[in-house]
Amino acid sequence: MHPALSVILFTVASGIGYGMLMLLALFLPLAAGPADRLFGAVSLGLALACIGGGLLSSTAHLGRPERAWRAFTQWRSSWLSREGVLAVLSLVAIALLTLAWPILAAPVECIEMTAAIAGLLSAATVAATAMIYRSLKPIARWHNRWTVPCYLTIALASGGLWLDWAGAATGVDFLPRAVAPILVLLAAVVKALYWRHTDGLKSATTIGTATGLGALGQVRPLDPPHTAANYIMKEMGFRIARKHAAKLRRIAGGLGVLAPLLLVIAGGMVPALDRSAVLLAAPVATIGVLVERWLFFAEAQHVAMLYYKADAV
Amino acid sequence: MTTLPTPGAVRLGLVIDLDICVGCHACAVNCKEWNTGGNAGPLSDYQPYEAQPDGVWFNRVHSYEVGDGPAGQTVHFPRSCLHCDNAECVTVCPTGASLKRAEDGIVLINEDVCIGCKLCSWACPYGAREFDEDVGVMRKCTLCVDRIYDEARPEAERVPACVSTCPASARHFGDLGDPASDVSRMVADREGMALMPELGYRPTNRYLPPRAKGSGCSAHAKSPALEPVMPEGTGFLGWLDRLLSA
Ligand code: SF4
Ligand code: SF4
Numbered sequence: 348m349h350p351a352l353s354v355i356l357f358t359v360a361s362g363i364g365y366g367m368l369m370l371l372a373l374f375l376p377l378a379a380g381p382a383d384r385l386f387g388a389v390s391l392g393l394a395l396a397c398i399g400g401g402l403l404s405s406t407a408h409l410g411r412p413e414r415a416w417r418a419f420t421q422w423r424s425s426w427l428s429r430e431g432v433l434a435v436l437s438l439v440a441i442a443l444l445t446l447a448w449p450i451l452a453a454p455v456e457c458i459e460m461t462a463a464i465a466g467l468l469s470a471a472t473v474a475a476t477a478m479i480y481r482s483l484k485p486i487a488r489w490h491n492r493w494t495v496p497c498y499l500t501i502a503l504a505s506g507g508l509w510l511d512w513a514g515a516a517t518g519v520d521f522l523p524r525a526v527a528p529i530l531v532l533l534a535a536v537v538k539a540l541y542w543r544h545t546d547g548l549k550s551a552t553t554i555g556t557a558t559g560l561g562a563l564g565q566v567r568p569l570d571p572p573h574t575a576a577n578y579i580m581k582e583m584g585f586r587i588a589r590k591h592a593a594k595l596r597r598i599a600g601g602l603g604v605l606a607p608l609l610l611v612i613a614g615g616m617v618p619a620l621d622r623s624a625v626l627l628a629a630p631v632a633t634i635g636v637l638v639e640r641w642l643f644f645a646e647a648q649h650v651a652m653l654y655y656k657a658d659a660v
Numbered sequence: 661m662t663t664l665p666t667p668g669a670v671r672l673g674l675v676i677d678l679d680i681c682v683g684c685h686a687c688a689v690n691c692k693e694w695n696t697g698g699n700a701g702p703l704s705d706y707q708p709y710e711a712q713p714d715g716v717w718f719n720r721v722h723s724y725e726v727g728d729g730p731a732g733q734t735v736h737f738p739r740s741c742l743h744c745d746n747a748e749c750v751t752v753c754p755t756g757a758s759l760k761r762a763e764d765g766i767v768l769i770n771e772d773v774c775i776g777c778k779l780c781s782w783a784c785p786y787g788a789r790e791f792d793e794d795v796g797v798m799r800k801c802t803l804c805v806d807r808i809y810d811e812a813r814p815e816a817e818r819v820p821a822c823v824s825t826c827p828a829s830a831r832h833f834g835d836l837g838d839p840a841s842d843v844s845r846m847v848a849d850r851e852g853m854a855l856m857p858e859l860g861y862r863p864t865n866r867y868l869p870p871r872a873k874g875s876g877c878s879a880h881a882k883s884p885a886l887e888p889v890m891p892e893g894t895g896f897l898g899w900l901d902r903l904l905s906a
Contacts, residue, residue: 348782410776410796417773418754421662427779428754484748484859485785551858552785554724558737559853559867560678564727569734572688572720575712579787582778650856651787654722654739 348486349585350644357405358476359505359633359640361434362498364397365469366506367513368441372466374522376459381452383519388449390513390521395441397509402434426482430475437468473502480643487548488647493541497534497643504534505629505636508607512629515622528611531632535604538639542596550650557653568656583649587642595642603635662753664746665762671837672764672803673743673864674823675846679871680830681721683736687822687831688719691740691801694821699806700771704794716790718801719822726870735870738822738831741788741801742855742863743767749780749789757798765837765864766805771797785859808833836864 367390375382406412419435421428444461447453477498480489507527514521554568555561576584587595607628614624695718696703705715719740726735743760747767750758757774760767769780769789774797781789781798789800804820807813817824823831834843843866846852852866 408777410778410791410793410798411774414755414773414775417756417775418777421754421756424663424751425754425779427752427777431754479752479779482748482752483782484861485783552856556856556858557786558722558724558735559855559869560724560726560735560737563733563735563870564731567725568722569725570683570723572685572722572739573714573717575714577714577720578716578781578790578793582781582791583787649782649787650785650859654787 348644348647348649349582350641351408353404353407355637355640355644357401357408358498359636360397360401360404361476362473362502362636363505363509363633364394364401365437365473366502366504367394367397367510368437368462368469368506369466369503370506370510370522370526371444372462372469374526375462378521381455382448382458382521383517384449384452386513386517386519386521387445389517390510391441391445391449393509393513395438395445398434398438398441402438426475426478430472430479433468433472433475437465437472440465440468470499473498485650486647487550488545488643491541491544491548493537493544496537497541500530500534500537501636501639504530505633507531508629508632511625515625524611524615527628528608531604531607535600545646552650552653554653554656557650568654571655579651580655583652584655585645586648587645592642592646595638599635599638599642601635603632603639606635607632662750662756662758664750664760667745667837668762668765669837670764670835671743671745671864672766672808672834673836673843673866674740674803674820675832675834675836675843675852675866675868676738677830677832677846677850677868678735678737679868680828681736681738681826682828682830683721683723683734684827685721686825686827687738688717688721690821690825691719692717694804694807695802698804700799700802703799704792706793716792716799718788718790718799720787731873733870733873737867739786739788740822740865741767741784741803742786742861742865743801743803745862745864746860748861749784752779752783754779766803767800768802768805769798769800771795771799774798785856785861786863803833836866 406415409415418428418431422432444465447461448458474495477495481494484490507522507530510522511527553561554566558566560566610624610628614621692703695701703716707713719738722737722739724735724737726733743765747760750760750767755773755775757770758780776796776798778791781791789798792799807820808818810818819833823833832843832846834841836843838844847866850868852868854863854866
């Protein structure tokens with residue numbers, strides 16, 4: 348599938364923001380005493396910027412962005428519509444949390460309650476985003492049980508690293524030190540299982556079932572229907588060489604997993620470097636996640652391309 | 661509404677005879693011609709007079725080679741929307757622009773509502789939906805809904821443009837929900853095929869497979885040599901012919 352930059356940016360950035368909210372909801376009740384307002388302002392500001400910027404970027408993908416509001420209407424059947432509704436609801440909850448925590452410094456219970464609601468809605472939004480892909484039968488690399496866990500764990504890992512970033516920037520220790528590295532490892536394991544599963548997929552759909560001619564023998568394209576690439580070929584026909592994919596997977600793993608882990612370990616060993624290490628870990632890891640998300644699209648193959656080429660998808 | 665209606669009794673669709681199709685692309689061209697001027701039009705073209713012309717078409721005709729050796733054959737394969745019963749292109753649509761009609765099963769796009777998110781084209785396994793870059797909306801076959809119900813037309817002309825134009829009569833239009841209809845009987849007689857049945861979209865359109873051919877070159881070798889169609893020449897020219905052929 349064609350890796351559209353606007354959609355890659357949206358899923359990565361909103362994953363960061365929603366991941367931060369999920370962790371705030373979980374860990375605010377564990378914090379000793381009222382939570383720091385400056386830390387609240389920085390972390391919520393960052394989350395809002397990521398989610399808002401991501402949503403704006405996703406509308407750049409639309410042919411008629413001025414009609415985007417219509418996408419809230421079909422939540423009964425469409426995961427894209429559900430994602431839109433949930434995204435707006437969680438934005439409202441995050442705005443309320445911003446009001447209650449850094450702006451008004453409301454009572455702790457009020458902050459925790461709002462955070463819990465915002466965290467739940469955030470998790471639901473990330474799951475809905477993943478379900479958009481997971482529900483597409485023509486794309487085997489997406490239509491499998493690993494897609495949703497990948498989106499959720501990567502959002503949590505990115506959210507953990509960026510919460511630590513906000514903590515380092517404001518001089519507040521919010522998350523226990525082990526949380527972000529554990530989440531990064533968890534995401535790495537889940538993504539590795541995703542790759543293992545999807546690399547081994549054998550599709551029942553072939554050019555034989557696509558044309559119905561398989562029973563007559565091997566089917567080979569002879570003449571294409573048109574001389575220049577059409578929409579289907581441009582949108583679904585994006586292919587990445589296997590050896591490049593392998594290299595990019597290593598880059599994603601290096602930047603998204605190894606680099607932040609090493610930085611956190613180095614920071615733990617040399618206290619003078621700790622702050623800079625944490626401030627560096629989140630952006631580096633995010634570059635790795637961008638590569639991972641690019642691959643999520645670039646490696647996915649659509650069965651419609653079988654009509655244009657004989658090999659399996 | 662993008663939830664699918666309870667399937668009605670009438671399921672309009674096409675039956676395409678792959679034994680007869682000669683791959684002339686007339687159906688695709690007439691489809692483009694009709695729909696670019698009809699309700700769904702105009703269908704944008706990009707750089708139509710350059711080396712790499714592209715544009716929105718509802719129907720594309722592929723040609724394949726099938727089988728090997730004497731059993732090998734060329735099969736021409738028109739590809740367009742199959743108006744699936746389980747049209748997931750419709751259920752994924754976030755706006756309600758994509759819809760399946762309860763009364764005849766036709767799958768349509770309301771292009772005044774479509775936001776051009778392209779998700780429906782990802783959900784269609786058959787590559788039947790094409791995005792119109794100039795208008796910013798998705799496009800697809802309408803089964804010529806603006807022709808087949810047009811009472812101003814003589815009844816015989818109330819068929820999709822592709823069916824009316826096919827010079828080989830390889831395309832048939834009718835109600836596949838009615839087991840007694842001509843199209844349903846054709847499908848029953850010739851074991852009409854659904855494409856990619858394993859994905860569960862339950863397409864309405866059916867393809868009739870190529871008929872079994874003779875067993876190839878060995879059959880030709882057995883047929884008797886052709887008789888001369890002209891009698892042997894007589895007279896001077898006959899003598900000259902025999903002399904020169906010797
Ligand atoms: S062929 Fe594709 S566009 Fe047409 S109804 Fe089926 S899934 Fe939808
Ligand atoms: S491109 Fe248009 S018709 Fe297709 S899913 Fe999006 S809004 Fe619906």
